[in-house]
Amino acid sequence: MNTRKKLTKTLLVLFLCTNTSLIFAQDxxxxxxLANEISMIKSDIGILKKVKxxxxxxxxxxxxxxxxxxxxAGGDFPSNSDKRFMVRRGRIKIAYINTLSQYVMQxxxxxxxxxxxxxxxxxxxxxxxxxxxxxxxxxxxFGYEIPFSSSMRESPxxxxxxxxxxxxxxxLGASIVFNxxxxxxxNFFTLEAGMFNGTxxxxxxxxxxxxxxxxxxxxxxxxxxxxxGLGVSYYNGGWREGTTTYYEGIETLSSGxxxxxxxxxxxxxxxxxxxxxxxxxxxIETPFGMxxxxxxxxxxxxxxxxxxxxxxxxxxxxxxxxxxxxxxxGTINIPANSGDTTITVTLPVTGTVTTTAxxxxxxxxxxxxxxxxxxxxxxxxxxxxxxxxxxxDPNTEVKGSEIDVTGVTSANGxxxxxxxxxxxxxxxxxxxxxxxxxxxxxxxxxxxEKTKISKYTNDLLDNVFTLRIQYKF
Amino acid sequence: MKKKLIIALVxxxxxxxxxxxSVSIRIKGSDTLLPVVQKWAExxxxxxxxxxxxxxxxxxxxxxxxxIDGYTDIAIASRKIKMDEKLKLQEAGKAxxxxxxxxxxxxxxxxxxxxVKKLTREQLEGIFTGKITNWKDLGGDxxxxxxxxxxxxxxxxEFFKEHVLKGKNYSSSCLMMAATGAVVQSVSQTKGxxxxxGLAYVNSTVSDVSVSxxxxxxxxxxxxxxxxxxxxxxxxxxxxxxxxxxxAGLKPAMTWVLGTEGQKIVSETGYVPLTAN
Numbered sequence: 075m076n077t078r079k080k081l082t083k084t085l086l087v088l089f090l091c092t093n094t095s096l097i098f099a100q101d102x103x104x105x106x107x108l109a110n111e112i113s114m115i116k117s118d119i120g121i122l123k124k125v126k127x128x129x130x131x132x133x134x135x136x137x138x139x140x141x142x143x144x145x146x147a148g149g150d151f152p153s154n155s156d157k158r159f160m161v162r163r164g165r166i167k168i169a170y171i172n173t174l175s176q177y178v179m180q181x182x183x184x185x186x187x188x189x190x191x192x193x194x195x196x197x198x199x200x201x202x203x204x205x206x207x208x209x210x211x212x213x214x215x216f217g218y219e220i221p222f223s224s225s226m227r228e229s230p231x232x233x234x235x236x237x238x239x240x241x242x243x244x245x246l247g248a249s250i251v252f253n254x255x256x257x258x259x260x261n262f263f264t265l266e267a268g269m270f271n272g273t274x275x276x277x278x279x280x281x282x283x284x285x286x287x288x289x290x291x292x293x294x295x296x297x298x299x300x301x302x303g304l305g306v307s308y309y310n311g312g313w314r315e316g317t318t319t320y321y322e323g324i325e326t327l328s329s330g331x332x333x334x335x336x337x338x339x340x341x342x343x344x345x346x347x348x349x350x351x352x353x354x355x356x357x358i359e360t361p362f363g364m365x366x367x368x369x370x371x372x373x374x375x376x377x378x379x380x381x382x383x384x385x386x387x388x389x390x391x392x393x394x395x396x397x398x399x400x401x402x403x404g405t406i407n408i409p410a411n412s413g414d415t416t417i418t419v420t421l422p423v424t425g426t427v428t429t430t431a432x433x434x435x436x437x438x439x440x441x442x443x444x445x446x447x448x449x450x451x452x453x454x455x456x457x458x459x460x461x462x463x464x465x466x467d468p469n470t471e472v473k474g475s476e477i478d479v480t481g482v483t484s485a486n487g488x489x490x491x492x493x494x495x496x497x498x499x500x501x502x503x504x505x506x507x508x509x510x511x512x513x514x515x516x517x518x519x520x521x522x523e524k525t526k527i528s529k530y531t532n533d534l535l536d537n538v539f540t541l542r543i544q545y546k547f
Numbered sequence: 548m549k550k551k552l553i554i555a556l557v558x559x560x561x562x563x564x565x566x567x568x569s570v571s572i573r574i575k576g577s578d579t580l581l582p583v584v585q586k587w588a589e590x591x592x593x594x595x596x597x598x599x600x601x602x603x604x605x606x607x608x609x610x611x612x613x614x615i616d617g618y619t620d621i622a623i624a625s626r627k628i629k630m631d632e633k634l635k636l637q638e639a640g641k642a643x644x645x646x647x648x649x650x651x652x653x654x655x656x657x658x659x660x661x662x663v664k665k666l667t668r669e670q671l672e673g674i675f676t677g678k679i680t681n682w683k684d685l686g687g688d689x690x691x692x693x694x695x696x697x698x699x700x701x702x703x704x705e706f707f708k709e710h711v712l713k714g715k716n717y718s719s720s721c722l723m724m725a726a727t728g729a730v731v732q733s734v735s736q737t738k739g740x741x742x743x744x745g746l747a748y749v750n751s752t753v754s755d756v757s758v759s760x761x762x763x764x765x766x767x768x769x770x771x772x773x774x775x776x777x778x779x780x781x782x783x784x785x786x787x788x789x790x791x792x793x794x795a796g797l798k799p800a801m802t803w804v805l806g807t808e809g810q811k812i813v814s815e816t817g818y819v820p821l822t823a824n
Binding site for chain 1: 615616617627628629630631633634637638639640641642699709714715716791
């Protein structure tokens with residue numbers, strides 16, 4: 075009986091022990107499995123956190139002063155229209171950001187099509203985390219307005235000068251970025267400098283590569299109520315001249331009319347492209363709201379053509395006009411009752427023949443331009459008022475009424491509408507609805523110099539009103 | 548049957564109207580503030596069971612970034628909001644409210660085995676900028692100084708740099724820790740270690756160092772008393788930031804935090820209550 079009892083007890087103890095250890099083991103395995111799952115989820119989230127997708131769309135309605143207005147407020151209007159709806163920008167940006175490297179691509183998708191905006195890689199050295207190398211397609215490191223995002227800008231477009239000398243803002247190249255570490259007292263300055271094609275996002279058409287550099291300091295006062303930034307920029311490059319003739323400098327002809335000096339050289343000479351710029355920004359928190367002032371001045375030498383001072387993305391083409399003078403011989407049938415009579419006549423002929431030339435002559439101009447922003451938040455509200463003034467003088471050697479073509483022969487280069495200075499005053503209101511939505515109403519008052527060339531003797535009807543809604547994520 | 552169904556429906560509808568609405572508050576930011584905010588949350592949730600409060604750290608910068616992006620209702624910060632952050636809030640159309648909820652004394656701590664128990668501001672500057680590298684130069688034993696700092700996203704990091712190092716940069720040999728607790732732990736385990744933490748984090752595993760801001764004439768140890776009577780020189784305000792649109796909804800909680808009960812918890816947790824300053 076005792077043995078039986080003992081046996082029963084032993085079995086019971088064994089049973090209990092086995093079962094409790096099983097239960098314990100089950101609990102442990104559950105914990106392990108949970109820990110594993112959490113670890114896997116963490117790892118997956120870690121990978122996902124490296125991928126950042128952002129974008130914005132800007133839909134707008136615009137009214138111009140006249141049909142076919144040539145405009146820098148989103149492009150020229152169609153010849154028979156002074157009103158339009160358009161998607162000005164439809165951006166989608168995908169970035170893979172690792173601790174010391176990133177890969178960024180950005181596209182623009184609108185009714186005009188699909189365009190690549192950014193496509194670059196950036197690597198930061200691991201020792202100081204201060205030096206980075208950036209290569210691919212990205213904003214030219216020049217000034218403040220060029221790299222400043224269109225989704226953040228208080229005016230619908232960049233100033234006229236920025237659009238002309240840096241069309242599309244981006245270029246293909248490689249640069250070094252230096253920013254002292256956050257622990258350094260010199261963390262407030264950043265230097266970016268590199269070499270670029272100089273042709274925007276298009277393939278280069280010459281062997282000349284352009285240097286672009288921007289040194290900037292950005293600091294806040296200790297009370298965190300004032301922030302300021304100062305920068306200097308430099309651009310040095312050029313592009314290959316496609317003809318033997320180029321025009322540089324202005325001379326006054328015996329008639330008193332001004333014209334370009336004509337120089338004959340050889341094909342393939344590099345036309346100098348050089349810009350110097352200075353920019354400043356200031357934001358102050360006042361009882362009336364946040365006030366932001368921003369300005370930038372750029373001057374330099376810009377090679378272009380007779381019809382444009384814009385930086386080209388391909389070898390500029392043009393047309394040439396040839397004067398012809400001589401004789402032409404032909405036959406004339408004279409009907410008569412007795413039968414037609416054919417006579418041969420020779421007459422003097424004069425005229426011009428216009429042919430498309432494979433390359434255009436280069437016009438080298440001294441230019442300057444600037445922009446200034448005054449942005450005022452209305453107290454602590456979502457409303458913001460904007461006042462912007464900008465100018466672009468593509469040819470600082472001639473002024474308004476000096477732009478004339480009367481009596482200029484082929485011994486000189488004629489001045490043209492390309493040489494006219496424009497100033498623009500922009501007045502705007504922005505409503506920052508939330509972190510995604512922004513509404514903007516903006517009016518551009520555009521003034522051109524009054525010249526002696528046809529169509530430009532008075533101010534053009536080219537003011538533009540823009541009503542824009544932006545959604546950003 | 549129909550009658551019962553109608554009665555049941557009426558009861559349910561009435562209950563749903565009379566039952567208190569649940570309130571959820573998300574708080575994120577400064578590690579320095581975490582101990583007191585957690586205590587506030589616990590006490591407030593006990594008094595207001597319909598309110599649910601979640602508190603997470605990460606640093607002042609992380610909290611304010613979450614406020615800008617809409618991932619938190621209150622950002623807690625041991626430094627003032629920066630201009631860049633203000634401009635981002637403005638761009639997002641978000642007006643904010645800034646409220647000082649308490650003060651904190653920033654304590655300098657060393658390993659208990661260290662003989663050095665007092666330092667001038669200039670000596671602290673020398674240590675953290677890497678000019679002084681051995682304790683024997685400060686009257687201690689001959690062993691190397693190991694600096695522990697919070698990482699650069701921390702408000703404490705910036706306050707110490709601004710007020711103690713007078714804007715000079717930290718030595719590259721300084722070890723940057725992700726959390727205040729990690730600084731305390733590292734200092735407690737390393738013989739030559741020195742670090743700085745909020746007073747509430749100081750415990751028996753580390754030694755508090757008296758600090759002089761008058762080139763060695765007087766040394767003051769960090770404590771609630773010395774912070775309250777303003778004799779301890781390294782005291783800073785602690786902030787709550789929230790959106791103006793939430794001001795009305797958060798008013799009961801904010802009134803309680805700034806009131807007698809909330810400020811009592813401030814003292815109990817090792818911070819300096821508002822009434823003292």
